[in-house]
Amino acid sequence: MPGWGVRRASRAVAAAAALACAAALSGGVGACTDRSSSAAAADAGADAHAKDAGSDSGDAGIDDAEMPRTSPEELAARMRHLLEAMAQDNPDLASDVLFPREGYVATKDVADPQKAWEKKVQQGFRRSIERLHKRTKGVENAKFVSFELGHAITQVTPKKKDFKKPLWRVKHSKLTFTVDGKQRHLDVAEMIAWRGNWYVTRIR
Numbered sequence: 001m002p003g004w005g006v007r008r009a010s011r012a013v014a015a016a017a018a019l020a021c022a023a024a025l026s027g028g029v030g031a032c033t034d035r036s037s038s039a040a041a042a043d044a045g046a047d048a049h050a051k052d053a054g055s056d057s058g059d060a061g062i063d064d065a066e067m068p069r070t071s072p073e074e075l076a077a078r079m080r081h082l083l084e085a086m087a088q089d090n091p092d093l094a095s096d097v098l099f100p101r102e103g104y105v106a107t108k109d110v111a112d113p114q115k116a117w118e119k120k121v122q123q124g125f126r127r128s129i130e131r132l133h134k135r136t137k138g139v140e141n142a143k144f145v146s147f148e149l150g151h152a153i154t155q156v157t158p159k160k161k162d163f164k165k166p167l168w169r170v171k172h173s174k175l176t177f178t179v180d181g182k183q184r185h186l187d188v189a190e191m192i193a194w195r196g197n198w199y200v201t202r203i204r
Contacts, residue, residue: 064107065166067153068193075198079147082200083177086186087142089133091126098125099201103194109164121201128203132186138179145176145183149191149198156192168193 078097085094104117133139150173156163175186189202
């Protein structure tokens with residue numbers, strides 16, 4: 001329990017501060033108040049809490065081999081950005097939906113993963129956004145309805161020239177939106193999970 005560790009650290013420093021105060025008084029160094037010892041304990045508690053919090057922040061403790069736990073609300077919020085990118089013909093609006101460069105570099109078994117990401121993931125994503133904008137009549141007026149993650153979720157088997165880690169992959173996710181009151185659907189070809197979140201690797 002992180003809180004127990006913080007309390008233990010606080011008590012230990014408080015005790016040390018009290019001993020230091022006693023030594024200072026006996027040696028005539030100067031006055032030492034309860035407030036100073038309490039402040040020292042509080043600082044130590046804060047440091048210990050920061051260390052505990054740091055162990056849970058960022059990517060710490062996230063295992064890509066485990067099924068991602070992205071909430072439907074969080075995923076839907078990001079997929080709204082995909083629709084906005086289509087509507088405005090601006091793929092940069094959906095940068096938080098695209099599979100991250102760092103994730104691709106860390107997991108893809110190819111000679112130059114950065115170049116491969118730019119060519120296969122980023123450029124493919126941009127081309128798809130451009131085509132969808134041109135081919136979807138009235139997409140400028142599109143309104144988000146929902147996003148449904150595909151049901152065929154599988155775990156990638158690591159192999160040469162593919163992913164080096166057992167990431168999770170899902171195909172045929174469905175983005176539902178309306179254009180002038182008429183419901184439309186976009187089939188998202190492929191998504192890959194990285195650090196607990198789903199990202200698009202191929203739209204079409």
